[in-house]
Amino acid sequence: MLPSARFLICLSLLLPLAAVAGDGEASPDAERLDAERLETLLYQDCGSCHGMTLRGGLGPALPRDRMQALSPKALTHIIRHGIPGTAMPGWEALLSEAEARWIADHLQTDNRLTSLDD
Numbered sequence: 001m002l003p004s005a006r007f008l009i010c011l012s013l014l015l016p017l018a019a020v021a022g023d024g025e026a027s028p029d030a031e032r033l034d035a036e037r038l039e040t041l042l043y044q045d046c047g048s049c050h051g052m053t054l055r056g057g058l059g060p061a062l063p064r065d066r067m068q069a070l071s072p073k074a075l076t077h078i079i080r081h082g083i084p085g086t087a088m089p090g091w092e093a094l095l096s097e098a099e100a101r102w103i104a105d106h107l108q109t110d111n112r113l114t115s116l117d118d
């Protein structure tokens with residue numbers, strides 16, 4: 001039980017780093033992400049449905065521990081393409097792949113809401 005939990009934690013820490021490095025090579029724009037703009041978008045625009053503190057509203061709460069259950073790739077996909085058939089919209093028009101990945105990483109590592117148990 002314990003080793004596999006540790007393995008998952010390692011994976012969740014390493015994968016986003018690998019992804020960021022990869023994006024940097026693939027797209028020159030990845031280096032110039034405007035973190036402040038992306039953070040504002042997350043807590044205000046996403047927050048209009050998920051709550052300004054991400055504790056949930058029309059959309060479910062997005063705490064760090066819950067976000068870590070998804071792979072960075074899956075999370076980026078949800079952000080870019082939304083969840084068809086639900087109120088979760090796709091953000092493709094506003095967010096590049098690298099920007100969506102930044103938000104996915106932020107949700108998993110820097111998210112102001114660590115857990116709903118806080």
Ligand code: HEC
Pocket residue numbers: 041042045046047048049050058059060062066075078079083086087088089091103
């Ligand atoms: C118009 C309302 C709305 C906005 C704006 C919105 N979402 Fe959502 N989101 C939803 C709803 C509703 C769901 C749940 C869909 C379902 O029933 O599975 C959801 C689901 C999600 C999920 C999956 C959660 C899980 O636990 O499975 C993630 C991640 C997510 N949204 C992130 C974002 C991010 C990041 C943004 C901003 C870029 C955003 N959302 C903006 C309504 C919204």
